[in-house]
Amino acid sequence: MTEPVKVALLGCGTVGSEVTRMLLDDPGELAARVGAPVELAGIAVRRPDKHPELPQHLITSDATALIDSDVDIVVELIGGIDPVRGWLLSALRKGKSVVTGNKALLSEHASELAEAADESGADLYYEAAVAGAIPLLRPVRESLAGDRITRVMGIVNGTTNFILSAMDSTGAGYAETLDEATRLGYAEADPTADVDGYDAASKAAIIASLAFHSRVTAADVHREGIAGISSSDITAAKSLGRTVKLLSICERVTEEDGSESVSARVHPVMIPKSHQLAGVGGAFNAVYVEAEAAGQLMFYGQGAGGAPTASAVLGDLVSAARNKVAGGRGPRESAHAALPVRPMGQTPTRYHVSLDVADKPGVLAQVAQVFAAHGVSISTVRQRDRRSTASLVVVTHQAPDAALRSTVDEIDKLDVVREVISVMRVEGEAE
Ligand SMILES: NC(=O)c1ccc[n+]([C@@H]2O[C@H](COP(=O)([O-])OP(=O)(O)OC[C@H]3O[C@@H](n4cnc5c(N)ncnc54)[C@H](O)[C@@H]3O)[C@@H](O)[C@H]2O)c1
Ligand SMILES: N[C@@H](CCO)C(=O)O
Numbered sequence: 001m002t003e004p005v006k007v008a009l010l011g012c013g014t015v016g017s018e019v020t021r022m023l024l025d026d027p028g029e030l031a032a033r034v035g036a037p038v039e040l041a042g043i044a045v046r047r048p049d050k051h052p053e054l055p056q057h058l059i060t061s062d063a064t065a066l067i068d069s070d071v072d073i074v075v076e077l078i079g080g081i082d083p084v085r086g087w088l089l090s091a092l093r094k095g096k097s098v099v100t101g102n103k104a105l106l107s108e109h110a111s112e113l114a115e116a117a118d119e120s121g122a123d124l125y126y127e128a129a130v131a132g133a134i135p136l137l138r139p140v141r142e143s144l145a146g147d148r149i150t151r152v153m154g155i156v157n158g159t160t161n162f163i164l165s166a167m168d169s170t171g172a173g174y175a176e177t178l179d180e181a182t183r184l185g186y187a188e189a190d191p192t193a194d195v196d197g198y199d200a201a202s203k204a205a206i207i208a209s210l211a212f213h214s215r216v217t218a219a220d221v222h223r224e225g226i227a228g229i230s231s232s233d234i235t236a237a238k239s240l241g242r243t244v245k246l247l248s249i250c251e252r253v254t255e256e257d258g259s260e261s262v263s264a265r266v267h268p269v270m271i272p273k274s275h276q277l278a279g280v281g282g283a284f285n286a287v288y289v290e291a292e293a294a295g296q297l298m299f300y301g302q303g304a305g306g307a308p309t310a311s312a313v314l315g316d317l318v319s320a321a322r323n324k325v326a327g328g329r330g331p332r333e334s335a336h337a338a339l340p341v342r343p344m345g346q347t348p349t350r351y352h353v354s355l356d357v358a359d360k361p362g363v364l365a366q367v368a369q370v371f372a373a374h375g376v377s378i379s380t381v382r383q384r385d386r387r388s389t390a391s392l393v394v395v396t397h398q399a400p401d402a403a404l405r406s407t408v409d410e411i412d413k414l415d416v417v418r419e420v421i422s423v424m425r426v427e428g429e430a431e
């Protein structure tokens with residue numbers, strides 16, 4: 001009989017409890033898939049008395065002792081940086097593979113964790129950290145390892161997608177919709193990490209690192225959340241056949257001298273209703289990957305929740321266990337390209353600007369002049385007359401984000417501009 005692969009589970013909350021269930025559900029099937037029995041050796045929780053539902057002989061409050069016991073794989077589902085970072089580094093240095101869903105940790109400390117894994121020959125897998133159940137990191141890391149990824153763009157935060165979808169369908173404002181999302185359990189009691197874009201920025205850092213063989217941290221990702229989105233923004237989008245989504249966009253950018261850099265950003269974006277990402281509603285996630293040979297690929301599914309996220313954890317766990325049985329490790333991740341991160345101000349974007357202007361001769365020329373002065377080329381202009389004012393909607397061609405930003409600041413100061421109603425970046429339509 002082959003030796004069992006022993007697993008330590010750290011944390012038994014929303015995801016950990018589902019992982020426990022799946023591990024204990026059908027051990028025979030799991031053993032057949034792995035080629036050896038998979039033994040849950042212990043579950044570290046903060047308060048053992050709070051878990052009467054778990055097999056009591058497995059529970060411990062001493063995570064360090066559990067990691068240091070003769071386990072082969074450590075599955076971490078606690079979250080946050082400390083104390084988890086030290087625990088996982090210690091496990092990896094001892095040659096124990098690590099499976100985690102911890103995007104906060106990976107988006108800041110992937111480099112040292114991957115180095116520790118490389119030195120000892122352990123696996124470090126974290127499919128659950130980005131887009132929950134959706135297989136995204138393994139396809140990027142392995143299936144596309146021979147291609148050249150140029151862009152990864154998508155909806156990787158379910159909470160904000162739920163809120164924006166609801167604002168679009170009901171016409172309600174941001175605060176009201178957030179309250180509703182909290183009441184329905186879609187938003188956490190403290191929704192800051194989601195609504196301010198931190199969660200999506202962590203995921204963008206992880207995606208950009210793997211897609212571009214570089215190290216991008218959460219601090220490198222330009223981040224804007226959805227708290228500033230008003231019902232006027234949504235209405236402005238709707239009147240043009242568009243909708244608003246919070247997108248994570250990671251791109252390979254070629255500089256004028258031929259060198260390359262990475263742009264990684266999270267911000268609200270207007271996309272046409274006909275775009276495939278526009279149809280992604282509620283708490284779902286969807287990610288587009290573009291690669292030179294493969295072309296466009298789309299990944300869609302549940303980006304959060306106990307069972308869906310546990311599916312990704314189990315997938316990683318089975319892979320790591322198979323590698324242990326085979327006496328080796330899986331493919332390592334490569335950061336050899338070490339591409340620099342391009343500042344947001346220099347990143348090419350397109351803006352949609354909706355203005356309330358005085359309806360008199362020369363106004364359009366004055367507004368157009370400000371765009372021209374900043375080197376920003378206009379793609380379309382629409383004007384609709386009201387009684388004494390007119391609404392002017394301008395969509396630009398691509399220009400450096402800083403030039404677009406200063407154009408809007410200057411337009412706001414024009415006497416003929418009564419109000420800047422909505423300013424938003426545009427993606428997913430022909431230039
Ligand atoms: N919930 C999701 O939908 C989801 C999706 C993707 C990724 N994740 C990630 O998975 C991880 C776990 O998320 P969750 O939703 O299950 O969180 P959770 O808060 O439900 O569970 C965390 C568990 O860890 C335990 N814990 C905290 N400190 C501990 C300590 N020092 N020792 C032992 N146990 C400790 C807590 O008691 C709790 O049971 C996080 O990194 C999260 O970002 C969650
Ligand atoms: N808070 C995250 C959970 C998944 O990481 C979301 O809303 O998508």
Ligand code: NA
Nearest residue numbers: 127130132134
């Ligand atoms: Na995933």
